[in-house]
Amino acid sequence: MQILVVNPNTTASMTDTIAAAARGVAGALTEVIAVTSSMGPASIEGYYDEALAVPGLLMEIAAGERAGAQAAIIACFDDTGLDAARAMASIPVIGICEAALSVASYIAQRFTVVTTTERSRVPVEGLVQRYGMAGRARVRAADIAVLALEDPASGAVEKLRGEIARAIEEDRAEAIVLGCAGMADLAHQLQEEFDLPVIDGVGAAVKQAEALIALGLSTSKRGAYASPLAKSYRGVLKSFSPGTIAAE
Amino acid sequence: MQILVVNPNTTASMTDTIAAAARGVAGALTEVIAVTSSMGPASIEGYYDEALAVPGLLMEIAAGERAGAQAAIIACFDDTGLDAARAMASIPVIGICEAALSVASYIAQRFTVVTTTERSRVPVEGLVQRYGMAGRARVRAADIAVLALEDPASGAVEKLRGEIARAIEEDRAEAIVLGCAGMADLAHQLQEEFDLPVIDGVGAAVKQAEALIALGLSTSKRGAYASPLAKSYRGVLKSFSPGTIAAE
Amino acid sequence: MQILVVNPNTTASMTDTIAAAARGVAGALTEVIAVTSSMGPASIEGYYDEALAVPGLLMEIAAGERAGAQAAIIACFDDTGLDAARAMASIPVIGICEAALSVASYIAQRFTVVTTTERSRVPVEGLVQRYGMAGRARVRAADIAVLALEDPASGAVEKLRGEIARAIEEDRAEAIVLGCAGMADLAHQLQEEFDLPVIDGVGAAVKQAEALIALGLSTSKRGAYASPLAKSYRGVLKSFSPGTIAAE
Amino acid sequence: MQILVVNPNTTASMTDTIAAAARGVAGALTEVIAVTSSMGPASIEGYYDEALAVPGLLMEIAAGERAGAQAAIIACFDDTGLDAARAMASIPVIGICEAALSVASYIAQRFTVVTTTERSRVPVEGLVQRYGMAGRARVRAADIAVLALEDPASGAVEKLRGEIARAIEEDRAEAIVLGCAGMADLAHQLQEEFDLPVIDGVGAAVKQAEALIALGLSTSKRGAYASPLAKSYRGVLKSFSPGTIAAE
Amino acid sequence: MQILVVNPNTTASMTDTIAAAARGVAGALTEVIAVTSSMGPASIEGYYDEALAVPGLLMEIAAGERAGAQAAIIACFDDTGLDAARAMASIPVIGICEAALSVASYIAQRFTVVTTTERSRVPVEGLVQRYGMAGRARVRAADIAVLALEDPASGAVEKLRGEIARAIEEDRAEAIVLGCAGMADLAHQLQEEFDLPVIDGVGAAVKQAEALIALGLSTSKRGAYASPLAKSYRGVLKSFSPGTIAAE
Amino acid sequence: MQILVVNPNTTASMTDTIAAAARGVAGALTEVIAVTSSMGPASIEGYYDEALAVPGLLMEIAAGERAGAQAAIIACFDDTGLDAARAMASIPVIGICEAALSVASYIAQRFTVVTTTERSRVPVEGLVQRYGMAGRARVRAADIAVLALEDPASGAVEKLRGEIARAIEEDRAEAIVLGCAGMADLAHQLQEEFDLPVIDGVGAAVKQAEALIALGLSTSKRGAYASPLAKSYRGVLKSFSPGTIAAE
Incomplete structure (x- = not known):
């Protein structure tokens, strides 16, 4: 069972704290993949930082899903980008x-x-x-x-x-x-x-992610979290096919 | 990890369905103990049945906790007796x-x-x-x-x-x-x-019970779920010491 | 006009206080029948006591209805067992x-x-x-x-x-x-x-009970408060026919 | 026990219907005084009619209180003028x-x-x-x-x-x-x-009015329903002393 | 653009304060018509004063609309009579x-x-x-x-x-x-x-009134704010045709 | 009075529709500056598109403020990025x-x-x-x-x-x-x-923007919308000083 934990700020030392907490409660068969976003603010303090953390966060979740993660956790207490990530990904996404x-x-x-x-x-x-x-x-x-x-x-x-x-x-x-x-x-x-x-x-989210995987549940693709439609995205986020996010 | 699943109605065949669902999603290290209440209605359909199921349910949870269960699940969708069970027990209790x-x-x-x-x-x-x-x-x-x-x-x-x-x-x-x-x-x-x-x-509750155990969390004993005070209980439920419920 | 007032805890002296308050405001044509539950906690302090008071309370209301009461009052401020009593009884039931x-x-x-x-x-x-x-x-x-x-x-x-x-x-x-x-x-x-x-x-509930009787209104038997279905009840509450609760 | 029932529209035949309903449920010791407002719309249908019914309604309640009524009922389902009447009167006021x-x-x-x-x-x-x-x-x-x-x-x-x-x-x-x-x-x-x-x-309100009288309760004069301050009122409602409303 | 601002209390000096504030923020093409109600309390302090201010207020709004105002403002923070005014008038009405x-x-x-x-x-x-x-x-x-x-x-x-x-x-x-x-x-x-x-x-309402006029919007006449029905009004408010309020 | 209207999707023809609607209701002294975001999706349909539109939107608002706009409008009905924009900007920001x-x-x-x-x-x-x-x-x-x-x-x-x-x-x-x-x-x-x-x-927002400017009001910088703290932003959004957003 592979769970991706994304620290959506760009401070790697905080990712270490998060990863340790995640691994401390994860099940014996769970592999925690902890990554630091490579784009966005050094810490998330308020609405502006939240918004600027989202593109980097989405890239990490898209990459993690491609690499085989079965669930993703957004390790910021503002649940930054949660709805966008759920719409984008096929795997379940949990906010802490x-x-x-x-x-x-x-x-x-x-x-x-x-x-x-x-x-x-x-x-x-x-x-x-x-x-x-x-x-x-x-x-x-x-x-x-x-x-x-x-x-x-x-x-x-x-x-x-x-x-x-x-x-x-x-x-x-x-x-x-x-x-x-x-x-x-x-x-x-x-x-x-x-x-x-x-x-x-963080610990709570790891257990919820394990729960969803064990229960065979993922984000519904009816209604609010339907996969994004194919369309052009200009600038840093130029191309998109459903489930994939790529900077050109 | 031992999780008690109580079917609060007195129909054993339904307990079998519940137990199978619980075991189907439980972790490799989790033992599911499924019990049928010995007191109360054959099925729970409405407020009256709910109320009459509670004493039998509480007895099973008290017995299960004494026998070593680390969490308890009330396997009726009305979450019958949930607040009473949380106040009584030291282990966490989850409603389905x-x-x-x-x-x-x-x-x-x-x-x-x-x-x-x-x-x-x-x-x-x-x-x-x-x-x-x-x-x-x-x-x-x-x-x-x-x-x-x-x-x-x-x-x-x-x-x-x-x-x-x-x-x-x-x-x-x-x-x-x-x-x-x-x-x-x-x-x-x-x-x-x-x-x-x-x-x-049922499956959802098993994973939540596992989560609470893994996270080292149990019901808060401050406020609403403080342990019952020592006092006399007449009739079928004659004696009480906190954490124990006994028919005399 | 006969109104049943049930003290759902088992302390008779408290019933005396309650009865006096009820009679102090009752109409000239109202007979207040005050009873003490014979089963349950000596006082109701929290969810656990509430739950254990319900079977004894239901028995008193069922008995009172059979004896001719036209309305029942549950004289505990937690409105313990109110929904179950409404489903069970044909007469209106009021919580204080x-x-x-x-x-x-x-x-x-x-x-x-x-x-x-x-x-x-x-x-x-x-x-x-x-x-x-x-x-x-x-x-x-x-x-x-x-x-x-x-x-x-x-x-x-x-x-x-x-x-x-x-x-x-x-x-x-x-x-x-x-x-x-x-x-x-x-x-x-x-x-x-x-x-x-x-x-x-207590006084407030007496006047509401009188009001419902005078208005010719009782609990609706459509939907949430439909009479309990006939089914077997095991243990202390072994048999049931709608409107009746009996310990065997 | 004297209860004033004000029909806040100016149609006397409707007052008759209201009075009959009120008397049909009133207690043996209750005298129902039913009055028709002398100022305002023939029926109350919507916000505009509601507003224009209020001065006439307040006059009837003030007059009724002076004449000895112990409670007042506003017999329009919009509860027209209820808050103003409660602030003005010393006796309790009930909306239907x-x-x-x-x-x-x-x-x-x-x-x-x-x-x-x-x-x-x-x-x-x-x-x-x-x-x-x-x-x-x-x-x-x-x-x-x-x-x-x-x-x-x-x-x-x-x-x-x-x-x-x-x-x-x-x-x-x-x-x-x-x-x-x-x-x-x-x-x-x-x-x-x-x-x-x-x-x-109408019947429901009569029983609530009787209840408040029997319980010795009237509108609180702290906060929202504090008595109006003495001040000048121009036009149809020229003078005011607390508890009194008078057309000059 | 003509905006009527009604001070629903009868104190003209307060109207001056209100008018100055309204004119201070009004657009260059906006004419602010500030009027003092001629009927009702000298100040509005609580529910009773609110109710007695409404007839005078409605008269001013009806008169203002007849005189060509394109929007009306009720300059009392309790938004006294707002719903009645909206039902009565064809022009939009704003509460401060x-x-x-x-x-x-x-x-x-x-x-x-x-x-x-x-x-x-x-x-x-x-x-x-x-x-x-x-x-x-x-x-x-x-x-x-x-x-x-x-x-x-x-x-x-x-x-x-x-x-x-x-x-x-x-x-x-x-x-x-x-x-x-x-x-x-x-x-x-x-x-x-x-x-x-x-x-x-007051300033906020002036800008909202200007906005509604510029946007070509007025109170919907479907549902809650449908024009009052033709009917007789007794006493101070004897006759009524939709959109008009008149003391006889 | 200069009002910036940002179309946060990257389709210029939609900006034309928006600009026409904005200018159609704007006051005589209002200049509407309509811009199309240069980064993000061609249309905003759901949470994912919303999130990816925000960085480009914030850049346009930051640029518009530097160029002298006194208020900004986000012309997408999801009010995409509204909170982030309010925290970032000194000028008021309105969602349609x-x-x-x-x-x-x-x-x-x-x-x-x-x-x-x-x-x-x-x-x-x-x-x-x-x-x-x-x-x-x-x-x-x-x-x-x-x-x-x-x-x-x-x-x-x-x-x-x-x-x-x-x-x-x-x-x-x-x-x-x-x-x-x-x-x-x-x-x-x-x-x-x-x-x-x-x-x-769009029209509604133009009038609200004009209102805030005329009233001398802008976003409070206490609490939720306090200006972002100075910190490093990696990747596309590398440097930041409060009130400024810049792609490196």
Whole structure:
């Protein structure tokens, strides 16, 4: 079972964190292929970065599918490009936000997502709404730059701890969802410290991808995710045949 | 990895169907323990049957947890007794409706649940609402008695086919969710026939249970699912210590 | 006019409080029959207790209907077993939460329910959502054990007063709903003290039951509340004919 | 117990229908005072008529309160002027739409309101939304002029029957709410004919008014329904002291 | 292009403030006709005042349309009488609340309305809900009497400043909507002071009215806003032909 | 007043249609600058095309702002890239879907969007939900390829007519919104034919852009639309300073 995990930002060290988290929970028969996008922003903080990460992300998913991956994971908590990827690919595609929220919903009635920057907060709130969790989930920002998560001296983890404590106190959070792929290595430690479930979206998505493969399910090609029609694409993305994306 | 699957109705032949579906998708290291409730209705059709199935269901989950199960599945599409079981147990508990809807949401924007009787339709619509899918999922009843699914001569499968066809035509369904544990053996065949994803909740729940175990997550004991307080229980359910349910 | 009021927990002293509140507002021609369930938990605090209270509750309602009651009230603020009872009975069945919320909605745009324990809070929030009041009602827990309401020395009423004060200040509450049948005797006193409407669900439900009887209305037997089908029920609840529930 | 029922249109024959329905369900100790507004449209069909009916309606409620009424009912299904009346009066005020929907919610999970003209349909849908019933209630218009209900030869009742039949078939209606005060005399007959609960808002409101009086509850004067501030009112409504409305 | 702006309260000095704001943003070819209602309350604070302002408002709009206005604006933030005016008039009618919220939605994801008195807060929250902004807009009251806005010595503007500061801090407001026509002159100054967009509904509505005229659009006469039917209106509003309202 | 209108697909003839519609409603002092994206798909049909259109769109908006445009319009009914553009630009940015829905809401209670292909329908339904119109707007697809709108022989306009007729009949549509920029030239003709308001999003957006400029309002830079942080962007989009986007 081969699962592609795409880090849609271009920072390879974050891919390492993501890959380790993915492999830590993957089944014995699962091979995790972790790749870094080669086009786009160094980190994804807000709507603009999200949009510019999408073409590079789509290329990696298209390449991964051609290379034999049976499912793909978008390892950014904004679920950047998820709908476009589902329309393009034949294999199932999972976002780490949707996977984390869904897993949280099995173990808690109310929970809080702790994300990084304030400019990511509203986009994540939009996802919480989209995924039908608005009545039970709140979103907080810990005021952490995404790449600061890579730097132990940044104080990022302390800020995260403070926000988790406030979520428990003020939001009646029964569980915590870590709202950034770069936090994937912290889930177990924080779960022990705070004595409540702490969910990492990367791990959650790996298990959902394995589930879809085992269940023989992939994205429906009726309706919203029908394969793109053959047409000309100008500029960096000049040619297209369904299922393939290529820069000329 | 040991997963308990409880059929909360008292019809053992349906448990066989459920067990086969569960084992068909379970991982190589997963042992599926399928049990039939010994107390309650022969089939669950509507609110009254749901309520009377719960004590027997809770006993099986309590017994299963004592015997070493690491997760439990309630194999009735009404997710009967789910909240009570989560409060009682230390291990995670998954309902097949919630698992099926969540899996459907990864592969389709719009989908239709086809359940059995009209009296089950409103309860399932209530679950669709609760799980945040009201904007994207519809519920239909195929006018099938639950136990008719056990009888090839009943015409039940033909009625199910007719309702799936209407869902595709009238609901713009991109995927179908089978709305009864007794349909678990039909998913693959119907998926091929109708050429769109068909999701069985039993299989979906097995993969979600495996996911929670692998992720080291269980029901939060803060808030809604805090363990029951020690107190006296009269009648059939006379004594209680947290985590245990016993008939005297 | 005979109205059955079932206390679904097994504590008879609480039934006395409930009966007094019911009789205090009942019409001159109304006979209130108050009964204590003989099976289930001593108090209902959370989902687990709710579920275990249902069989005993259904037996009392079935018995009451056979004995001539024209309407039944479930005197627990979680509206435990309400849907099952409606499907089973021919007479109308009213929950005290739904009655209280409905009465509150006639006299206030915004109001707050003050319930007992934190583990009851999310279930009551679920009811607020179900009854369409999520935009205007908030739920608070006063951190009171249900049976402490029976004990003047417990400080329970003081905690309740504190929470009402906070609801007025922080929630912009225009009225207060008492979120436990065991608080039924406190409504008038608190209404005077805080100079805003305070609603007790038991009294509210009595008037709704009288209303349905006077209007010649009972539960619809089309759709969700259709009478249970004849089928075998194993264990404590072995036989069933529609409208009857019997332990063998 | 004195209950004021105001017909906010100026057609006295409709007041007779309303008064009969009100008295038919009122308690033995209840005196129903039915009045016809002396200012405004002959029937209320749409937003414009609603608005012009309000001053006359408010005058009747103010006069009724001064004369000793303990509760007031607005006998138009659009709940015309309800919020203004609640702010003005000290006694509780009930709308027949809100009362009917609330009563329907006790006996059916899904129900359909059948109102008169298409131009009343959207306003009633707005009320269904406001009262939190949008997920369970539909609204239909039978294409009947309000005053045609007074005329046996108009065919109005036949149209109503047709729409009820369609509601049962197409909406899965478990109960019917009659969406016009002028239909108040038809509820019992239609209930028998169609063998499902049929709810008249006038009767429902009388029982709700009796309930509020018996429970010692009136409109909260905190927040939205605080009494109007003393200020000058020009034109037809020149002077005002809280609780009083007077034409000069 | 002639746009009628009706101040539905009877205080002419407030009309001056409104007219100045309207003219300050109107296009070069737009003539703003600002009128004060001659019937109704001196200021609109809560539901009762709203209702009593409507007949006078409708008369001004009817007169304005007869005099050649191509669009009408209701310059009260409660959008008093908006639906009735739309049904009555042939020209488009805009409320300043709906215009302000719509303009805010183009420039901010989250925003806060700051209105005057607590008794106006719930009505404005109702409008926020109606206009589909409940997920992104909050409403605050600055505890200002409407007419105090006319008096520089009243401290009203200081209270408004305090509430804006709290909205930014506590609501994560990205923009502020001024929730009273009497604040129309303050938008620019507050926008500079607080360095975030501050929206005045009067100006917003003028631009929406110009837009509808330029686009050749007016209120649909199908469905909810169909012209009133010819019928008799008693009392102050005795005769009516569609499009005309006349006091006898 | 200079307004940039970007056609985010790469088909110049569609830009001509859009430009004509924009200029047809623009004010006398407004200069409309219409540009065609030089990078991306020939037409936007579904999520994949949407995503690939965004980089080219952002470049045009960045270039337009540098060249002096005071507002920008994204002339694709999917409001492709709207959030990213708002975060990037200092000038306000308007989507034609949001503008059309907002204009429709001023003149109709219920309306229907008629878009092109089935694969665009769910994305547009998502926008209807996002903009708070889910309770009043429906979306239909006329089964038209976007570029067929350029070809009089394609039968596209006939299909559109058929769908409008069905919307009036089946949806109770009081107004129609044309759900594709390529339909901009058809609004007036269809409005006459069907005798109800027909709204073109391009025209609607031009008036909204003029409104924001006249009101002195632009996108808030607090919260969700804060300017992108300085960071490295690899590949086609290599360098970035806030407010600027450049291909290297």
